[in-house]
Amino acid sequence: xxxxxxxxxxxxxxxxxSKPKAKPAVSPPRPVVKALPVRPLGQGNAxxxxxxxxxxxxxxxxxxxxKLAQGGIQDTQVLQAMGAxxxxxxxxxxxxxxxxxxxxxPIGLGQTISKPNVVARMIELLRNGATGKLGRVLEVGTxxxxxxxxxxxxxxxxxxxxxxxxxxxxARENLRTFRLHxxxxxxxxxxxGFAKGAPYAAIIAAAGGNNIPQPWLDQLAVGGRxxxxxxxxxxxxxxxxxxxxxxxxxxxxxxxxxxxPLKSGIS
Ligand code: SAH
Numbered sequence: 568x569x570x571x572x573x574x575x576x577x578x579x580x581x582x583x584x585s586k587p588k589a590k591p592a593v594s595p596p597r598p599v600v601k602a603l604p605v606r607p608l609g610q611g612n613a614x615x616x617x618x619x620x621x622x623x624x625x626x627x628x629x630x631x632x633x634k635l636a637q638g639g640i641q642d643t644q645v646l647q648a649m650g651a652x653x654x655x656x657x658x659x660x661x662x663x664x665x666x667x668x669x670x671x672x673p674i675g676l677g678q679t680i681s682k683p684n685v686v687a688r689m690i691e692l693l694r695n696g697a698t699g700k701l702g703r704v705l706e707v708g709t710x711x712x713x714x715x716x717x718x719x720x721x722x723x724x725x726x727x728x729x730x731x732x733x734x735x736x737x738a739r740e741n742l743r744t745f746r747l748h749x750x751x752x753x754x755x756x757x758x759x760g761f762a763k764g765a766p767y768a769a770i771i772a773a774a775g776g777n778n779i780p781q782p783w784l785d786q787l788a789v790g791g792r793x794x795x796x797x798x799x800x801x802x803x804x805x806x807x808x809x810x811x812x813x814x815x816x817x818x819x820x821x822x823x824x825x826x827x828p829l830k831s832g833i834s
Contacts, residue, residue: 770792
């Protein structure tokens with residue numbers, strides 16, 4: 568690969584004063600929109616997974632949302648999106664009863680769907696208090712497609728890229744009947760980002776490496792925000808938030824997290 572890969576913490580530290588490379592002043596407007604829809608995604612579809620769920624999933628999700636709020640998630644648009652997306656349709660039938668517990672679950676090929684509170688926390692950070700929807704959002708690590716579905720509620724367009732063909736196809740299958748016209752599933756190496764959709768109002772990664780790949784920084788709009796897990800010098804993963812401003816990049820290292828590794832190439 569020819570592009571530069573910043574290594575933590577040097578690059579991030581050096582980012583603080585550096586000028587972003589992308590075109591200036593392209594921060595996408597964040598229009599105020601009407602209240603988000605509350606119809607659960609997938610409700611009433613004839614082909615979705617785990618149709619015969621033997622529980623009232625609306626009530627179970629409402630409890631999950633209540634717990635998320637008690638746990639500190641305040642952004643009502645995030646809570647609304649978490650309440651709308653039927654997480655049980657994204658997990659194996661045998662795991663359906665755990666779908667609304669605050670736990671990560673296997674989704675095949677050694678990967679996991681993140682805990683609801685981590686999904687909500689990262690999207691809350693991504694929104695950064697915006698009043699309306701975000702513009703274009705890039706998600707690295709589609710996995711089963713759950714987070715892409717949540718993102719579809721808070722962004723005008725979602726580009727979600729997955730490096731494992733099997734999961735890319737599974738996500739396509741999972742999302743098919745939800746008819747989310749603003750979700751674009753891509754198969755490829757997300758470490759390269761997805762230049763065609765750039766610049767992004769926000770970038771979110773569901774897998775963590777030792778650094779933030781340069782293409783992500785390049786493809787972020789000025790005024791945009793990136794949220795990703797990253798391995799710190801102490802050897803544990805933490806959430807990193809990078810803001811791209813006209814003055815340069817600003818970063819924060821937040822709480823410890825446990826994500827699957829960010830890997831290069833496709834498989
Ligand atoms: N957001 C997902 C979480 C999936 S786990 C969900 O809701 O289910 C993280 C995913 O990141 C895995 O599927 C893994 O294959 C993928 N991944 C890791 N490195 C990647 C890369 N370079 N490009 C794209 N996807 C990657």
